[in-house]
Amino acid sequence: MSDELMTAAASAAEPAEGLRAxxxxxxxxxxxxxxxxxxxxxxxxxxxxxxxxxxVSRQAVHKKYGKRLG
Structure with a gap:
C-alpha cells in the first residue's frame, strides 16, 4: 500500500478502510x-x-527470531 493510499485510508470515515491501513x-x-x-x-x-x-527484552527478541536466525 502506498503512502498516499495509507494516508487516505487512515483519514477515511469508514472504519474498515482505517483498519486495513x-x-x-x-x-x-x-x-x-x-x-x-x-x-x-x-x-x-x-x-x-x-x-x-x-x-524489548533479550528473551522476547530471541523467542521471536532465534530459531529463524540461529
Missing part, C-alpha cells in the same frame, strides 16, 4: 523489524544489543 502498517513494521534484526545479527550484534535497540 493499520493492518498494512503492522505488516510493514514486522517485515522491517525482521530485516533489520537479521542484518544486525549478521553484523555480529548480540541478542541483548538487538533487544535494547527495539526496547
Amino acid at each position: 493499520v493492518r498494512a502498517l503492522r505488516a510493514l513494521a514486522d517485515r522491517l523489524e525482521a530485516l533489520h534484526v537479521e542484518r544486525a545479527r549478521r553484523l555480529g550484534w548480540s541478542w541483548q544489543q538487538v533487544a535494547d535497540a527495539l526496547g
Whole structure:
C-alpha cells in the first residue's frame, strides 16, 4: 500500500478502510523489524544489543527470531 493510499485510508470515515491501513502498517513494521534484526545479527550484534535497540527484552527478541536466525 502506498503512502498516499495509507494516508487516505487512515483519514477515511469508514472504519474498515482505517483498519486495513493499520493492518498494512503492522505488516510493514514486522517485515522491517525482521530485516533489520537479521542484518544486525549478521553484523555480529548480540541478542541483548538487538533487544535494547527495539526496547524489548533479550528473551522476547530471541523467542521471536532465534530459531529463524540461529
